Amino acid sequence: MAVYTEVSAEELACFVADYNLGELLSFKGIAEGVENSNYLLQAEKGTFILTLYEKRVAAHDLPFFLGLMEHLAARGIHCPLPLHAADGKALRELCGRPAALISFLEGLWPRRIQTFHCAALGAAMARMHLAGADYELRRENALSVGGWRPLLDACAPRADEIRPGLAEALDRELSALEAQWPEALPAGVIHADLFPDNVFFRRERLTGIIDFYFACNDFFAYDLAICLNAWCFEQDNAFNITKARMLLQAYSRERPFSDQELEALPLLARGSALRFLLTRLYDWLHHPEGAFVKPKDPLEYWKKLQFHQGVRGPSAYGLDL
């Protein structure tokens, strides 16, 4: 929710001249996305998004992300398409930062989730997973089970400031997940951050998926586990089983689940809850005073984690087994 890099009109004009977009008509910083600087840019040839990649995104990962968007868009997935400049490059530089100009997607992200949103999301995610199958680049998921211990170590000394006993509870949960985490499940390229603000709709129709800057190779069902947490809990942290059923059923119509995936779902949901709990906890404890971005409440994910800990099997997510 911030623009970090201030681009001058002159630098911008110089950058944009290589894309043959006609004259620039407007240029506004967007108050969305916490990792990068995003601008909405209107030119004679249309509307575009200009993204400057800030420090939190590793520059060596950018070819993976931009290539993935091109790969998916070419297979009919509605996602932003990076534009190539006159020199043929999609990944360029502006104000000393890696930068790309990408196509603009219409639609609004849903602030209040309804069941039809979950159904459309499930179907689109399955199609995205299938479309990514032959993508040639690979990127490990640095924020999967192997990445959580260092995060917890960095937070543990102060975790009890947030809630007494939290450090010990998280240590116990992480040990259980490390011991039981699946070795092999159907896998491929996942989005890994499919929160509602990354999915656009026009009325009931899903018009696009954005923000592929956490995309990586991991279990497909882990992407679903992230969405169970991000889309299927109400404001009061009550789990909405109808939303979960819509999500999973719509997904399975496009890509049926294996028995192993279904069995693993409660564990993956615990893992995904822990992953967002840990990164939020880290940001909460480490954000600089006076920072521009307000950190998100880590305890929201503590409550979600507790729900999944009480789940006995995948039928708790609305599936008829």
Next chain:
Amino acid sequence: MAVYTEVSAEELACFVADYNLGELLSFKGIAEGVENSNYLLQAEKGTFILTLYEKRVAAHDLPFFLGLMEHLAARGIHCPLPLHAADGKALRELCGRPAALISFLEGLWPRRIQTFHCAALGAAMARMHLAGADYELRRENALSVGGWRPLLDACAPRADEIRPGLAEALDRELSALEAQWPEALPAGVIHADLFPDNVFFRRERLTGIIDFYFACNDFFAYDLAICLNAWCFEQDNAFNITKARMLLQAYSRERPFSDQELEALPLLARGSALRFLLTRLYDWLHHPEGAFVKPKDPLEYWKKLQFHQGVRGPSAYGLDL
């Protein structure tokens, strides 16, 4: 540089339905403007700005501001035009806040000021002053000389944290301004906040003036004094006399200066520097820890004030007298 009020897609759809804009196509928070929440809204019928007025703008002043934009737009001034909903109203309510939908202006605000910007600004400001002459509503300038003493009193106890001796120097300057401030000069509706981010250009052509939420009745030359400070100093706080000359000459071709206005200019420039120094100082000393908006450096205006204190007459601003 922040969006304060989060508008849900449902509340938005309900609000926008009264304007006959067709279907909503996109809706993005804009990271510009520190006083209000601004969204860029694209619909089938065009692009618009949705503004939700936050606490710092007094609700009883909104009819003055919105009426002024309509008044000026009807007289050919390029400024945002508030839209009227089906009930005939331009000022409505959304998420418990006063809200208005206004037309979108093309153009980019200049990040690096060149002399042609200053000339275009001078001409446009003069035309705006003339066009406002028959506007029937009035609004006093709460941030003119009469409003500075309470601001200074609120800052004085801690002003020396910013710079040793600042409190006493500001008190001396304010006393001088209070004693010498003009009683009468050509006056009317002024913008009172014409900083570069409120003026849009396409190449060398000025395409619009925005953000009338400080507009008020005051001396015309005070608006020019604000722009001398906001447009005619370089990054290193050196005064650029060529920019000032371009600004003032272009203005005077549309509305010639009286002798009294010219004589008063150095004093008005000191006053305008003190006004922004005091509000910045206040925000600097009073902004809450962890606030979203980074306060602006008050000492920039201390240096500008010192320049004007050394000025012997209006010729220092590039005018041939």
